[in-house]
Amino acid sequence: MTTRYEAVIGLEVHAQLLTRSKNFCGCSTRFGKMPNTQTCPVCIGMPGVLPVLNRTAVEYAIKTALALGCAITPHGRFARKNYFYPDLPKGYQISQYELPIGTMGALEIVVGGEVHRIGITRVHLEEDAGKNLHEGGDGVSFVDMNRCGVPLMEIVSEPDIRTAEEAAAYMRELRSILRYLEVCDGNMEQGSLRCDANVSIRPEGSADLGVKAEVKNMNSFKFVQKALEYEIARQIRVIEEGGRIVQETRLWDPDQEITVSMRSKEEAHDYRYFPEPDLVPLVIDEAWQEEVRRTLPELPAAKRERFVRQYALPKYDADELTATASTAASFEATVKAGASPKAASNWIMGEIQRLLNLESIAIEACPVSPERLAELLKRIEDGTVSGKLAKTVLEAMFKTGKDAAAIIAEQGLTQISDTAALERAIAEVLARHQKELVEYRAGKEKLFGFFVGQVMKATQGKANPGLLNEILKKRLAG
Amino acid sequence: MKMTAMSLHTITIHEAAVRLARKEISSVDLTRAVLSRIEEVEPRIRAYLALLPEDAFRTAEAADARRRQGKARGPLDGIPLAIKDNLCTRGIETTCASKILKGFVPPYDATVIGKLRAAGAVFVGKTNMDEFAMGSSTENSAFQQTKNPWAQDRIPGGSSGGSAAAVAADACLGALGSDTGGSIRQPAACCGIVGLKPTYGRVSRYGLVAFASSLDQIGPLAKDVEDTALLLAAIGGHDSKDSTSADLPVPNYRAALARGVKGLKVGIPKEYFVEGMDPSVEAAVRVAVRTIEGLGAEAVEVSLPHTEYAIAAYYILATSEASSNLARYDGIKYGFRAEGAKDLLDLYQKTRSEGFGAEVKRRIMLGTYSLSAGYYEAYYRKAQQVRTLIKGDFDRAFERVDVILTPTAPTPAFRLGEKVDDPLQMYLSDIFTISVNLAGIPALSLPCGFSPEGLPIGLQVLGKPFGEETIFRTACAYEQATEWYRRRPPL
Incomplete structure (x- = not known):
């Protein structure tokens, strides 16, 4: 007897927020500007600068968390996620770790006529990194910091998703909500909405969790579905061939339509999270929550x-x-x-x-x-x-x-509903097509459409179709 | 006239302000006197990393022009000051005494610098310090060794050793420093001047190159308490660029000076008179307490039971924050970049290995370790809990008393090189100052006597959060009654 497998999928979605300014400074968030023109000492991490939180970004995160049915934390906190990379000028990302803005929400999707409830673990606010550019120089790389500090919202789902189709449906529903809330433009191709997936498989009916792989770089709904279909099939194949799944990060390659290993757990970062000392605790009182709740549209x-x-x-x-x-x-x-x-x-x-x-x-x-x-x-x-x-x-x-x-x-497009005018037009058509008339009357009834077409042509399509049918039938009958 | 010009560098800010207002002297006179004093003593003291004579004369001339037009801006207009080199100054190299920031010229002013500029202050130079403010002797500077003006074989204290030595040597009228664990107060004590670490949040940290963000605070170093109050009034206040700055009005500190100590309760923490303390320090502080009692205050013993855990907690929290704050010095954007790196990781490793000094690297490693997965709970979180207990100690003590008196440092200035190879001994220099940073409260150090070798001893006055006025009252009354502050090093 062959084992049947089911997938266990959790999605981690990053949504760029549509605020005018960045999360911790006053720079513009506009996309597509000349490299490093939308920057200031704060977002490029110069010595001595300090972040100041964008209230609108917090509001957008609260709004989203409420729309997803989350509990809002009355005391939020920001944290530093430490790692080295040239597009991260401070050497840490300001994010949230303990006490995110929203927790314990849910999103309902309908797949195959069935409603699935996908739990939302958390909704939190963080900042985007810049972009490393490798073109234009011999072994030289550049960094564009325009995107550094753009507000990002992270929405993490519970591992409640079972198929690639459900994952794509979840993404569509989530994007629709973000657009309704006007907090994110939801453009996956441009990267303002990004999706990473944690995928594992297990024998159907089992309650245990298998070893998971993280799949990245799925920048369209189609790719989310294809990448996950591939990854699930890959894991089943590995298991059935007697292999073991290793915990790793895999990249979706849209050209070859496969996922490829990027790094294993041994190389995984220790981000050394700790509370961001440059920002005070985020207090979201009942009044603020209510104020935001009142702005929620019908979802x-x-x-x-x-x-x-x-x-x-x-x-x-x-x-x-x-x-x-x-x-x-x-x-x-x-x-x-x-x-x-x-x-x-x-x-x-x-x-x-x-x-x-x-x-x-x-x-x-x-x-x-x-x-x-x-x-x-x-x-x-x-x-x-x-x-x-x-x-x-x-x-x-x-x-x-x-x-x-x-x-x-x-354009004289008024319909001809004048019986006399239609009678005239029909008579002319029948006179011109004696051969077809004889055939029709001999039983070739599918010629009816031919006559309709001819009358329509004669009236430049203006004949009232109902009336035409009625009269034509009578005349054809003789 | 010649005599006046020659001794002009010795006066205090408030004295200079009076004489400037009376037009007896000009800011250019004052600036020239200070710069020539620097020329005279700097080869022996080496307090400055950079001098700014052209900028200084330009601002001094502007101040004089304003004064002629009757548009003088206040007591700091035209006053020559020194700035610790971890405060960002627009267009002026800011290095934190580190090779890794060599050549870094900030395109912005720290908020305190902007405030001083607006008040008309004249910046004569940037002062030496322990690299990234990590140290208690200024020996960790990547560039030069500052000497104590009282004894040139001794340390000036640290990390604001350059600022303290410059003030003590009359090589400026006042200075700004920063204090993360004692870095203003301990050098002030070593150099026989006044230094204040304000309440956390009293002064904006924007533009202060961060060492440990939750502990760092900018503060003044000056020749007397009045000047200290004057400087704090100029740099204090809320700043929309610093979310941790307090949105509270800045009181008229100067008005508080003359209120005396009658009726004040001063606490003497029993945990601060410990074994291993220099007997001359203990004696001087005990005499100071009696003097203050004699002025009408009531001294009571208080207890700060968690004091013994302060250094341990501090060296976890401060290094943890530092390990993250110093991550930005990666050779990519500004400052030093190592040559010959073969890839990105190599560039990071070479740049940071060559760019940072030994103590900075030691602290980055300590902090990185404390924050690592599996150790965070045992170190960082535990240290935060200790911090809460220490703050609680002060809260309880301040229910009973208005200020607390302690020694600033356990010994007078030690010899150059004496503790460089023993980081733990070096860390103990801050044993009396560190709790104050953990609790976020204000504290001031002022001279209270001299050791048998003729080295200054500091008295520390601790206050409630935003209780700087009471600190100034107490310190000013004591200062006026004793006049230790009038003594100048034999240079």
Whole structure:
């Protein structure tokens, strides 16, 4: 009998916070500036400088911790994590060790129709390091310290994740929450959201934990899933071949689609954590907590559930529409302006999203406002314009910024619902296609579509489809 | 006129301020007198790592111009001061007497430097010290050996030995130092001057090159208590750049000076009169206590039972913090970088091996060990618990008394080289000063007599947190009653 294995996965996520200034000095956090232009004596670790904590960064961490259902520590503390590296100018990172801002939270994900509750061990605040640059010189390296001191939030999950798919779902849900909270832009490719995983395997049903490997460098949702699928399979293979898993750090190589060993536990750092003496204990009283709690928006899970309930949308639609807070807001505004929920959902997920993608525009900046979209959808409903032509109308609205009525009038796209006019057009088509008419009447009924097409062509697509079908059927019957 | 100019360097800050205000002298006169005094004594004392004559004359001239226009800025306007070389001075090399920071020119001023500049002070030079403020004799300087102005075969104390020697030699009117375990008070005692370690948080640490962040505090060294009060008033106060600085108003310290000691209760801790103490020190301090009683204070015995654990706790906490604070000196960004490294690790190892002196390396190793996984609980955490107990000792004692009197150091200045090869003996020089840093309270050392060899002895006055006014009252009353402070070394 072969053993079946299950994976035990815990994720450690680092999210760069969207504060304007760095965590411990006033320097800008803007990305992509000339190297070493966003620095000051504090963030490049000159002798004698001292850190001053960014209150907004703390607020963002509290906000996230609350959104994840964490308990907030009334007395937080910062700690130094000591290690040498050129991109770490002080020789230590200011982080949190004992007494992080939030502990004991949870995040729910849905995979395969099942709800999984993933525990959150801790949410803490720390600072980012700079970047070593190795290009541009013969054996010379450079350090860009612009990123030194940018606020980072670390979110550590319990080892509650069992599959690569769950890990990817956890990352998606977490990113969605961070974006709803407007604390992180969630861009994994650019590195503002990073994910490391601790992975081990054990025989299914066992309560013991296997030896874990840490997997790093998974900078997209796709890579999280692929890397973990690979790593789980690798560990099973090692065990089944009679080998042993060693505790080590492994890097995901996206080109070869494998994980490779980076360092073993023997080479692991002793970070010598101790309380940061340059910062006073962080006091988060009830009042501050409440103040932050009041700024919490409706979170993705709650919104999804409400969309299904309130708008009678399929679950799929609710998932898609709530992926970002702005898409959800756009949908709700469209419905509020009089569109039917299902039509609004279809058009936003379909045509609107297609047009936005083509132009790389965010939905907040969509040239067609929810009110105008609602207006167009109403014109479809009342038969002024056909669904097919409405796409042309929407495209024109998108390009010109004009409203539906103006475009319909300008381009003469009003639907022909005049029976007499349709009768005329049908008669002409039948006259021109005697051969097909004979065939149809002889039983080749699939030619019906051909006749519809010809009439549509003759009317430049403006024929009311329902009415056309009705009349055409009668005339074809003879 | 000639006589005045010649002796001008001997006056105190408050005397100079009066004469400047009366326009009897100019700041340029004063600066010239100090610089020529430096020229005269510096070959024997070697208190300064760098002299700044051009900057000094420029600021002195500016101060004189202000005074002519009736826009003088206060008692420090145009006063020549010396600055310990671990305080960052914009555009002026700041080395901490370490090879590893040789050539480092900070692009910013420490907050205290900015405050003194704003007050119009004239900086005549940067003073020698034990490397990174680690030591009690200034023998750990990577660059030169400062001598005690009272006996040039003796240490000036440390780590602020250069500042203390410069003040005692009249090679400046006052100075700034830093005190992590006694580094202002012990050299002040060795050199027969006044030195104050303020309450932790009283003075901003921004721009003070960190040794042990939770213990470091900047403070003044001066010729008398009044000057000390004047300097503290200028450098104290909250600073948004230092989260550990206290958001409390700075009192008018000078106004407290003349209040006397009548009705004050002074505590004498029995644990501070220990075996192995120099008998002349014990005698001088006991006489000083009687003098203060004679001035109207009541002396009572107090107990600080955890005193014996202070040095052990201190050498764990201070070295732990130092091991982390000194990690930034890696040869990558500024200061010294070793030649010929073959890779990154080699660069770190060579730079730090060659750049740091023996004592600094010893302390980095001690601290690294104490913080290591598996040892943290037994060392660092235990030491923090001891620190809490020591602070508790003082809290309880100060429920009964207003100030506590102790010797500053167990012996007068020892001989150069006497303890360099015995770090433990060296560490014991700070036995009476270290608890104060652990507790975060203020303490001042002032002269209270001389040993049979003619070496100055220091009396330490300890106060409650932010109780500097009471310390000044006590010290000033004693000083005025005894006049030890008037004695100058035979240079």
